[in-house]
Amino acid sequence: MNMERDKQFRRIVIFVSVAIPLVVALLFRVKIQGYDFSFLPPVYATINGVTSVLLLMALWYIRQGNRIMHERLMKTCMALSAAFLVMYVLYHITSESTPYGGVGLWRYVYYFVLISHILLSLAVVPLVLFAFLYGITGQFSRHKLVVRYAYPVWLYVAVTGVVVYLMISPYYP
Helix, strand or coil, X not given: CCHHHHHHHHHHHHHHHHHHHHHHHHHCCCCCCCCCCCCHHHHHHHHHHXXXXXXXXXXXXXXXXXXXXXXXXXXXXXXXXXXXXXXXXXXXXXXXXXXXXXXXXXXXXXXXXXXXXXXXXXXXXXXHHHXXXXXXXXXXXXXXXXXXXXXXXXXXXXXXXXXXXXXXXXXXX
C-alpha cells in the first residue's frame, strides 16, 4: 500500500472516530415524539451478545489459521456494531432515558459497568477501525499490534452492553 493512500485512510479513520461520538452526543439532545421504539433495547442488547460470541469465534478461527473465516466474522461484527449504533441512537432520540432503580451495592456496580462501558466505547471506535484497516489492507504486523488493544476493549464493550441492559431492563417503562 502506498504511503499517500495510507495517510488518506488514516485521516478517514480519525475523522470517523471523532465524528461518531460527536454526532451521537448531538443526537442525544434531539427528541422526536410520536414514535415507539421501545422494542429496540433487547434487540441491540442481543446484537451485543451475538457480537461477543462472534468475536470469540473470530479469535478461535485466526488461531487455527483460518484467515478467511476470521475475516468474514470480523466483517459481520463490524456490520452488527453499525446496526447497534443506528438502533441505539434511534431509541434514544425517540425515548426518554430510563433511570436505574437499583439500590445499595448494585447501584455502584451498575454505574461502574455503565461508565466503563461508555468510556471504552469511545476508545473502541478508532481501535477497531485501525485494526480493520490494517487487516483488510494486508498490513498484518500493524494489525496485530492494534488488535492487542482493540480486541479486549471491543469484547468488553460488547459484553458489558448486555450486562447494562440486563441490569436496567426491569426499570424500562
